[in-house]
Amino acid sequence: MKDKDPAVEAWAATNSLGYKIGETYKCFTGEFTLQHLCLLEATLAPFGLFQSKNTHILYALPLDVEDGQPMICGLTVEDHGVTRQWTDMLHYRFRPEAGAKYRHYKGSLYQVSALALCPSKCILHPAVMEGRPKFQSVVVYYPVPGDYPVWVRPIDSFMETVMVQRFRKEE
Numbered sequence: 001m002k003d004k005d006p007a008v009e010a011w012a013a014t015n016s017l018g019y020k021i022g023e024t025y026k027c028f029t030g031e032f033t034l035q036h037l038c039l040l041e042a043t044l045a046p047f048g049l050f051q052s053k054n055t056h057i058l059y060a061l062p063l064d065v066e067d068g069q070p071m072i073c074g075l076t077v078e079d080h081g082v083t084r085q086w087t088d089m090l091h092y093r094f095r096p097e098a099g100a101k102y103r104h105y106k107g108s109l110y111q112v113s114a115l116a117l118c119p120s121k122c123i124l125h126p127a128v129m130e131g132r133p134k135f136q137s138v139v140v141y142y143p144v145p146g147d148y149p150v151w152v153r154p155i156d157s158f159m160e161t162v163m164v165q166r167f168r169k170e171e
Contacts (some may be wrong), residue, residue, distance in 0.1 A: 010044035
């Protein structure tokens with residue numbers, strides 16, 4: 001019997017949380033429209049790509065369900081510092097382009113859906129949080145052809161150079 005793929009199981013669980021693409025969700029900091037359901041690449045945690053109705057900034061936020069109702073968690077900062085960070089990210093020279101396709105070093109092809117901001121506390125270990133901005137720039141991307149899942153990954157991790165062994169001995 002073949003083992004189940006954890007990413008497939010996490011994707012199915014994310015899709016069963018009750019969130020609906022295109023719907024608006026209210027949070028104490030404003031209203032946000034769900035654009036995509038996603039998985040955080042490092043942990044397979046369920047995330048959503050939300051667009052702020054007030055600022056048009058895109059946020060990658062962790063998803064949760066409380067009392068059977070969908071809720072947005074993780075957004076706890078005022079927009080005054082976020083707007084500058086959003087603008088800086090969009091003008092960063094070495095950022096992925098939304099709509100562009102990228103090949104992973106293992107051979108799979110992915111397309112970038114969007115760039116977004118994610119609360120640092122949701123993707124960074126507490127030990128490395130000091131001195132970091134409250135939000136991290138992330139890439140939202142999916143495999144081509146676009147089956148499943150949609151992934152969220154920090155931009156630095158997405159754009160890093162990976163040293164790989166060109167040839168590996170077969171056992």
